[in-house]
Each structure stands twice: as C-alpha cells, then as structure tokens.
Amino acid sequence: MTDSPAPPRSTPASRRSSGRLRRLCQLWLTGGVAAVAVTAASALGWLEPVQVRTLDLLQRLGGQRFPPEVVIVAIDEAAFEKLGARQPIPRGYLASILRGLDRSGAAVVGLDITLSVSTTPAEADYAVHLVGPQGVVWEQGGIPRRPLPYPAAAPPLVPGSHYSWTLDIPGQASQQAEFDVVPEGDATRIHADLADMTSSAPGGEGGSSLAILRAGLFFQEGLYAEARRELMAAIAQDPDEPTLRQLLGYVYDRVGLIDLAAQEFDEADFLTTRKP
Secondary structure, eight states: OOOOOOOOOOOHHHHHHHHHHHHHHHHHHHHHHHHHHHHHHHHTTTTHHHHHHHHHHHHHHHOOOOOTTOOOOOOOHHHHHHTTSOSSOOHHHHHHHHHHHHHTTOSOOOOOOOOOSOSSOTTOOEEEEEEETTEEEEEEEEEOSSOOOOOTTSOOOOTTOEEEEEEEOTTSOOEEEEEEOOOHHHHHHHHHHHHHHHHHSGGGOOSHHHHHHHHHHHHHTTOHHHHHHHHHHHHHHOTTOHHHHHHHHHHHHHTTOHHHHHHHHHHHHHHHHHOO
C-alpha cells in the first residue's frame, strides 16, 4: 500500500508574504472607505468650516505675502469718519480713488467692495427742518430728491440772523448745516461789487475769468451756495478750465461735502496735467 504525499508545509517566507498581502488589502480597503467618506462629507459641506479655519491658520502663520508690484489701498477709519461713517460708501468717493489710481499708472485695479445698494437713491423722499433764533421756522416732509428753493409761502428769513437746517433721508444718517442771512447793508455792498466786476470785464462780457472773480467774492463772503451756482454755470460753458474745478472743490470742502470736494480736486489735477 502506497502512502499519500504529505501536504506542503508553509515556509516562513511564504507566511510573511501572505501577511503583507493581507495588510496591504486592509490598507487599500481602509483608504477606499476613508476616501469615500471624505468625498461625501465634502460634497455635503460638512468639512467647509474645518477647511476655512485651517486656511485662516495657515495664512496667519505664513503672513500676507504679495508680489512687490501689488499695492493694497485701504479706506482707513479716519477716512471713513470723514465720510460721515456712511454705509454704503459714496460712489463718487470710490470713483475719485479709482481715477487717482488710474492716473498713477495702475495697470489693473480690483475693488473688494460689493456695490449692491444705491448711495443716492433718486426715489428717496426727504424731510427738511429749519430752525431759527425763535425756534422752528419751517419744516416739510415727503420732498422729492431734487433742489428745493425756499418756498415763498414759508415765513421770511430775517437779515442778519443765524439758522440751521436738518435733512432727513430714510435709511441714512441725518445731515445738518448752518447758515446766516446776509444783513441788508452787506447785501447792498456785495451787489455793488458784483456790478463793478461785470462792468470792468473786457468788452463787458462774462466767461471763466469773470465767473472766477464772482465765485471768489461769494466764497469770501461765506455765500457758498451762490459760489457753487456761479461755478457750475461756468463749468457748463468751459468744462476744461481747471481753476473752476479747484474753486468748486474748495466750496464743497468748506460745507463738508468731502467726497464731492475730492472729485473736483482730482478733476482739476487731471485738467492741469493734461493741458500743454
């Protein structure tokens, strides 16, 4: 009777190879399960907070690094306060900054501000409250957003008196200003000075030179509204005269319209450098 052959015995080398294969399969299976789990969690947005915090930490550790040709221009707290802490920031102010950057040679300008709300809504009505030495003189609400002359039916303003007015616009901070009514004697003198300027103009004609003189007189007397009207009319006739823009900037600056003043100063600089 023939004996059956004995089964082959596993050698230490074969046992090690089999163990490595099992571990390798376990690692593959674990990695596959982990990859599927991470992909699913990321697709559902569960990992986004962790990713954001991790990125913030890496940026803080590494610090902000920009190429030397990249410049960050920021509106700091002092500039924001000068704008009256208004939100949103006036478009005119932003436009003046962009024009300045363009004239400084910036090749590309990126604006990290969301412009989703109008800063001067044309449909917004406003209310006016006028206060004089004896208290409230006149007030009216529901006024369309456009220039409003002092109504003839309102109480007359007393020459030589001091007044203040408040402008209320829905959704914005109240604006306040003060003014004085010119005494009758000063009004007569100013009219005479204006007449002398007109008569001494070459050929008795107007033009930018006469407008500059008249606006300068109004500005010196503190009649800023009259100075603005004079300059605006002259700019409509001669839009390329930088002196008109410069004076208008001074008028806006004096009455606290900082963003409009910046625009006019910037335009005056542009016109001055553009002229040969």
